[in-house]
Amino acid sequence: LTNNQDHTTCESQCASAITCTGFSYNKNDNTCFLLKQVALPVDDNCCDLYVKTCPQTTGYPVRDEIPSLGGTVTGTSYDQFIYSPLYPLQHPGNLETVWIIQSSGSNVVSVEVKDIQLCGSDTVVLKDGNNPVTPTLKTLTSSSKSGEVIMSTGNRMYVYMKLKEHLKCRGVLLAFREGCNFQIKSNAGTIFTPGFGVVNYPGVLQCFWSITSVNKRQLRLQFNEYDVENAMDYLQAWLGDDDQGSPIHTGNGYSGSKPPPMVSTTGQLALKFTTSAVGNRAGFRATYTTGCSLLSDQSYTVTPSRTSIIDGDIMIVNCNTGYTFQAPYAGEAHVALTCQPDGEYDKTVPVCSQAFCGKVPAIENGYVQSSTGLFGGNQAVYLCNPGFTPPTGTSLTINCQGNSLWEAPPTCTELKKT
Secondary structure (H helix, E strand, C coil), rough: CCCCCHHHHHHHHHHHCCCCCCCEEECCCEEEEECCCCCCCCCCCCEEEEEECCCCCCCCCCEECCCCCEEEEECCCCCCEECCCCCCCCCCCEEEEEEEECCCCCCCCCEEEEECCCCCCCCEEEEECCCCCCEEEEEEECCCCCCCEEEEECEEEEEEEECCCCCCCCEEHHHHHHHEEEEEEEEEEEEEEECCCCCCCCCCCEEEEEEHHHHCCCCCEEEEECCCCCCCCCCEECCCCCCEEEECCCCCCCCCCCCEEEEECCCEEEEEEEECCCCCCEEEEEEEEEEEEECCCCEEEEEECCCCCCCCCCCEEECCCEECCCCCCCCCCCEEEECCCCEEECCCCEEEECEEECCCCCCCCEEEECCCECCCEEEEEECCCEEEECCCCCCCCCEEECCCCCCCCCCCEECCEE
């Protein structure tokens, strides 16, 4: 750089170059080095690192710090987002970022993992409070998946991102809001009280879940764990997507005793959990699933007979007479399907196709009296000519089989003269 130039000249050049991701500026000799890749931050007394806020583009500002390096944010009734540095691009390594999410009053904080790709030793730790010594609610790692929900028991949540791997993964995108009101559209999932499995739920709390299954399939919810302060805290439930539907509970709602499984044939359930100002317990965890669709077709028979099919049920499918399994089950005697938690079967539902046997075979000394058709399951009835008879015990009726062959036709033999 010339004597009348400084780092701002480099900022301008980097901002206008699509291949520039940032630059290193040496204050001692007034030089800068443009970078084609996002740099790995290290302590260096000689130079300052500047990073483009949106790499692989032009026109965006270049700053003297890596964007999205934490801070304090306030939740509202709608989703807002925090994310790893440079998300959705691959994040730099050697970064530690702290976010504190706060809410108004005594409202809890709810966080949902919208997208996640962590590598190696990368972790994101979410804590129940505003400092690192509070209880850990969840630790996200390379094996974590999107869709997870984490709830605090107070009005603060501490989020610590420790990102070691350099330019390998895009990191995380977290949605946050205040309160614990959820609109869920899914065929399977889990709901739970704030802090469940780590700390007791707080007092003066109200959480609401509205669950709707995809395509309004039957919905079944059951409580896996349940520990609620008796006669103080209550869970209410309704058929429908809000508290105006038909109540499932009686009186003030379920309290100290675990509720029975809940089933909605319309695919909608609404639940409200309300706590008092005194006492608290571990809370509850409940799973919901649509179960699997009923199997019904004229080409096959299903056992056992059920009016609903839920997670873990095993259904046996047999092709009816005159029908046969198509690929991938060709040649199988039957097919066993297991209903999974997500409301889908573990295998493709089989297809049974009707066989075609063609013309009914002719016989000597007899004829075809009648036939119901030429396809699987159809029958043909024979009669013998006068003076001829079938052997004792022989049927004059044959069936078109699932292998596309008629059963062996009867024979007609001449009556013995007496």
